[in-house]
Amino acid sequence: MGSRRNKLEIIHDILKSIHDKGGTIKPTHLLYKSNLSHQRMKEYVDELKGKQLMDEAIKDKDKHVFILTDQGYEFLANFRKLKEFTDMFGL
Amino acid sequence: MSLISEVPQTFFALGASFEVLAGLTAFLIGFFGLKVYNYASDKKYYWFSLAFFFISISFFAGSFVHLLLYLDLKEPLMGLFKVIDFAISSVYVVLLLSAYTLLLSVSSNLSNKRVVLFILLLSCLMVFMAGSTENLLRTFFLLLFLMILFVTLNYFENFARKTNIATLLSFLAFVSMTVGHGMLYAKSLLTYLTPLLYMGGYFFLLFGYIILLFSVVRLTFKRKRFKK
Secondary structure (H helix, E strand, O other), X not given: OOOOOOHHHHHHHHHHHHHHXXXXXXXXXXXXXXXXXXXXXXXXXXXHHHOOOEEEEEEOOOEEXXXXXXXXXXXXXXXHXXXXXXXXXXX | OHHHOOOOOOHHHHHHHHHHHHHHHHHHHHHHHHHHHHHHOOHHHHHHHHHHHHHHHHHHHHHHHHXXXXXXXXXXXXXXXXXXXXXXXXXXXXXXXXXXXHHHHHHOOOOOHHHHHHHHHHHHXXXXXXXXXXXXXXXXXXXXXXXXHHHHHHHHHXXXXXXXXXXXXXXXXXXXXXXXXXXXXXXXHOOOOHHHHHHHHHHHHHHHHHHHHHHHHHHHOOOOOOOO
């Protein structure tokens, strides 16, 4: 059984799910991919939108999608460094 | 600095240079911690970052006083120096105790703010109510040594849990710092071997910070995996 994900890892999993889908993902797919409850995913999405790591857009007739922003790509690019840093100090 | 008044003059320049390097390293770690906090908004990253910023400031302050001691100021500047020395020494003690308390709390996953504040108040009271400068020194160095010892034990557990080069380096850095603080505590107890213990203590502290600096530089130059 894997260890419990910390907040940094959850953010990474959410953003990576969007990245793996080419930078755009439907909310239902994100819910499935991020392995979170609906309520927790909503909290994370609001937080990540607030930090401009992801955004919401309307695509093909009223279909809501989440998109990865430039800052989101930057986070993914730096994730390995951040993860190793937190591991290094047991954070 | 009155706290280290019995140390031979020649070592002050060395101490000042060491503290600048250690201060820069601590600042870099604090900066990295703040970057993680900006992404994750988890308070533990904030406290960790604050601890290293405190360490950084205390090292820069210590370096300034070491430099003044090295310059060996004469009257009438000596009077002014004593005032500066007292003010900076007090800030140095409080900042370093706060930093180590925060580091101990974060590495032990202690989240109760009241307990953390209690440990800090108790430490400060123990130091400032120690009486003579000699007792103040001994209590201060003993507290730092004990705190860093327990932080090191936590980092050993961290290394045992996640065995890789990064966790090994941070564990070794803290082992070196513990030895350094142990030697500085021994220096405050003994009347002989003082220069050797002072030099040794600072050497091990410096070595610890060099390991941390190497680890952070290693991280900084790590290749990025994702491309847009």
